[in-house]
Amino acid sequence: MNETATATTTPNRIASHKTAEAMIVMEHVNKWYGDFHVLKDINLTVARGERIVLCGPSGSGKSTTIRCINRLEAHQSGRIVVDGIELSDDVRQIEAIRKEVGMVFQHFNLFPHLTVLENCTLAPIWVKKMPKKEAEVIAMHFLERVRIPDQANKYPGQLSGGQQQRVAIARALCMKPKVMLFDEPTSALDPEMVKEVLDTMIELAEEGMTMLCVTHEMGFARTVADRVIFMDKGEIVEEAPPEVFFTNPQNERTKQFLGQILNH
Amino acid sequence: MKPSRSAFLSWIYDPKIRGIIAQVVTLVVLGLLVGWLAHNAVTNLAARGIASGFDFLNDPAGFGILQTLIPYTESDTYARVFVIGLLNTLLVSALGIVAATILGFIMGVARLSKNALVSALATVYIETFRNIPPLLQIFFWYFAVLQAMPSPRQSLGWFDAVFLNIRGLYLPRPIPTEAVTAFVVAVVLAFALWWVIARWAKRRQDETGQPFPVFWTGLGLVVLLPYLASLVFGSPFTWELPQLRGFNFVGGWVMIPELVALWVALSIYTSAFIAEIVRAGILAVPHGQTEAAMALGLTPQQRLRLVILPQAMRVIIPPLTSQYLNLTKNSSLAAAIGYPDLVGLFAGTVLNQTGQAIETIAMAMAVYLTISIMISLFMNWYNKRMALVER
Amino acid sequence: MTHETASSLQPPKVIFSPIGWMREHLFSSVWNSILTLITLYILWLLVPPVIEWAFLKASWVGTSRDDCTPGGACWVFIAQRWSQFMYGFYPEALRWRVDLAGILAVLWGGPLLFQRFPWKKLFGFSFLIGYPLIAWWLLYGGDLFGMTTVPTDQWGGLMLTLVIAAVGIAGAMPLGILFALGRRSELPVIKAVSIAFIEFWRGVPLISVLFMSSVMLPLFLPEGMNFDKLVRALIAVVLFQAAYIAEVVRGGLQAIPKGQYEAAQALGLNYWQMMGLIILPQALKLVIPGIVNTFIALFKDTSLVIIIGLSDFFMIIHRATVDPAWLGFATEGYVFAAAVYWIFCFGMSRYSIALEKRLNTDHRR
Secondary structure: OOHHHHHHOOOOOOOOOOOOOEEEEEEEEEEEEOOEEEEEEEEEEEEOOOEEEEEOOOOOOHHHHHHHHOOOOOOOEEEEEEOOEEOOOOHHHHHHHHHHEEEEOOOOOOOOOOOHHHHHHHHHHHOOOOOHHHHHHHHHHHHHHOOOHHHOOOOHHHOOHHHHHHHHHHHHHOOOOOEEEEEOOOOOOOHHHHHHHHHHHHHHHHOOOEEEEEOOOHHHHHHHOOEEEEEEOOEEEEEEOHHHHHHOOOOHHHHHHHHHHHOO | OOHHHHHHHHHHHOHHHHHHHHHHHHHHHHHHHHHHHHHHHHHHHHHHOOOOOOHHHHOEOOOOOOOOOOOOOOOOEHHHHHHHHHHHHHHHHHHHHHHHHHHHHHHHHHHOOOOHHHHHHHHHHHHHHHOOOHHHHHHHHHHHHHOOOOOHHHOEEEOOOEEEEOOEEEEOEEEEOOOHHHHHHHHHHHHHHHHHHHHHHHHHHHHHOOOOOHHHHHHHHHHHHHHHHHHHHOOOEEEEOOEEEOOEEEOOEEEOHHHHHHHHHHHHHHHHHHHHHHHHHHHHOOHHHHHHHHHOOOOHHHHHHHHHHHHHHHHHHHHHHHHHHHHHHHHHHHHHOOOOOHHHHHHHHHHHHHOOHHHHHHHHHHHHHHHHHHHHHHHHHHHHHHOOOOO | OOOOOHHHOOOOOOOOOHHHHHHHHOOOOHHHHHHHHHHHHHHHHHHHHHHHHHHHOOEOOOOOHHHOOOOOOEHHHHHHHHHHHHHEOOOHHHHHHHHHHHHHHHHHHHHHHOOOOOOHHHHHHHHHHHHHHHHHHHHHOOOHHHOOOOOHHHEOHHHHHHHHHHHHHHHHHHHHHHHHHHHOOOOHHHHHHHHHHHHHHHHOOHHHHHHHHHHHHHHHOOOOOOOOHHHHHHHHHHHHHHHHHHHHHHHHHHHOOHHHHHHHHHOOOOHHHHHHHHHHHHHHHHHHHHHHHHHHHHHHHHHHHHHHOOOEHHHHHHHHHOOHHHOOOHHHHHHHHHHHHHHHHHHHHHHHHHHHHHHHHHHHO
């Protein structure tokens, strides 16, 4: 347990980036489910344009961490600030943050009753009050970016898992978010479809999108991440740039986890 | 094994031929059964001196009916009695469907409420009323509540306009005046405008992105225009209030106690099932859908309207229509308290008078079969149209 | 702000407090508080008068209506008529036979409801074959082995209701399974006949079926061949119920993966072996909750037999409420009837839900 103190203040923190301005700040964030302490004093600052990969065993709180950022889960103590907007119980603040934060889910969560195009235009039309034509132009732009413009008028149920997940990414991008959250985007996919989704994510990263990814794709972490954060039992155990994280992990739990995940 | 051992019987091992034999046997047995029943029926009818056929429909009925929606005298024919019974069945079914739907949706949503008290109360309501036979509920309202109402002189009254007593529920009756045309025009105009505004608003939103509060504007129009019309042209209706004359009320609209009991009981009974359907429909939408809508920044109202309801309704509507069918079938319980519905009137009274058992029951059943076939055709059409497209 | 180490932090509001619970569940927002207040008002209007009527001011002991105080429920009425409500007009001296049939049903058939009961097969088969015969012998007698006959027009009350429901389900099961198989048959004639049968009965109200059995059936049978009223009602109930069971069973048959059919055929089983040994045992297990739900509907529908003049549980009570000696206690009678029906139906629906849950978990494994 006393590893915690050292881990959270590990010297490997990377503060300097393209802009010093922080996109996301989490300070002393705590969360409980009943008596179960799911997030233990999370401190995390994400700079603009920074790409972060969160990893760790299941139940370690990594999904919960990013779900707190757009208030899919409420934290009970501490501060979360996204692009200068502090999360509070105020609905207006929550909605303002959700407009700026895009999210991609493990199970895609596309709306099955709407076509691919309608999935992408729904939020721009209703949340950003955008004319339909304009929303469709933007949607087609992003559908082209994820390389499925020809599927625009199909329903999600007619697409493969990989295609669905790329639509989900396009749907989130249509809101022109400043941050993208990825919650295990490849875990529900068949192996042959993982690559197409990862490629899309890599392209996105190369364009300078601020990204927080919960993923077990260590190859992705190595090539894309500015920082890898390892969580276990609700706390941040270790954080380091990928080259350090994978070659010279400091913490026993990290070593153990990497041993399990890289040796199969 | 050598196949030639009993070549001439080998065809009985051919599944195709076996299938044909099975079907022929079924048909023959069925035909014999029907023929035997028909033969018995013909013999029995002849022995009792009953002429089969539908000629009796042209005979005068010669009995009074408690409630008729179209003019009727005792000298009218059995055919007219059939129509009256059908209309009475449709009346109570329609009233029941409207009330059960409203009650059911309220209770279904209430059961999902985050408010513990509201959801507990809704649960008690649902579990109580769906586990008590509908007939018992009809009897309760009819014999224990409505028959225990006071005599007309001691009626329960509200605002001197609505009265409830042992003879039924008395409501004010609107009598149209000259201004009614203007009023009707205003109502029609209001709905037409609503439609026009809805289309305009959709186009405007498509073009500029600006949403428009169509619902509230439309509602305002529907209230305001007829109101203005009645201000300008005078009141469209005079209300004929029920009034106590001697021992009874005259004037106004009367709902006979049989209808009230049937309506209340069927509405409550069916609403308990509808509530469960609504609840299941809403729960059937995965939580991920709500989360995705939240993550996109949709407001709670938008989430409900654009994401949850369109998906929930697909789940809700098929079982909902079959509840409507059940309610219509259950309305035949009317026979037990003497409400003149199709079954009670036609398969009951008319049958007793004419002895035309086969014809009367067949006609009553044909009506229900027609309704249920129509409803299942609708359901097939709806399911095909609304099915989520899958690979 | 002092920074504590993470592990020393305690979750906020860990201790359950009624006030905290109320704030969260009843008064979390203005709208919620208004709802709570409205609900409380409704409860305040409803509950105290009902409790006062049913319990506080109710009369429990006595022998006639004079023992009842006005303003409260007269449960004396129920107590006085109890045995009639249970047995109808079954001869008093022979009521032990009804009791014995009931006890046998519970001891013999009851254990079958439990998943873990070890001798299920033994009890099941002997119960299905032996019990109907013994019950018939006990209830009807038929002058066999010294049992005096009790004609069915003396049967009544809860006993009759249970008999109709039990015979209804027992008769409808085999018929329903046959029609379910027929509806999924590849032979067009069999399929058409099955669909017609199922859709016909499902399309018409039970009342009209009962009317049919009471007035039309005698016309369709040869002169002299006639059933008593109860048997006619039972035929109607069985045919009607079989259609509903058929649809439930069909649902189960559809839920069995195609691979099971193919595997059975690959093993060389013929149609009846495949159905009897592989498909039906799985499908029937799946649809038990659905069958219980159909049975609940049937149980409620038994009350309709009053239309053709049988004195089932509800009819006996209704008749008692119009007895001049006890006039004015209709509410007590109906409330009692409702409570009994409710206990049966609610109990069965809980059982079906529990089964469903178990089936779901069984499947996930």
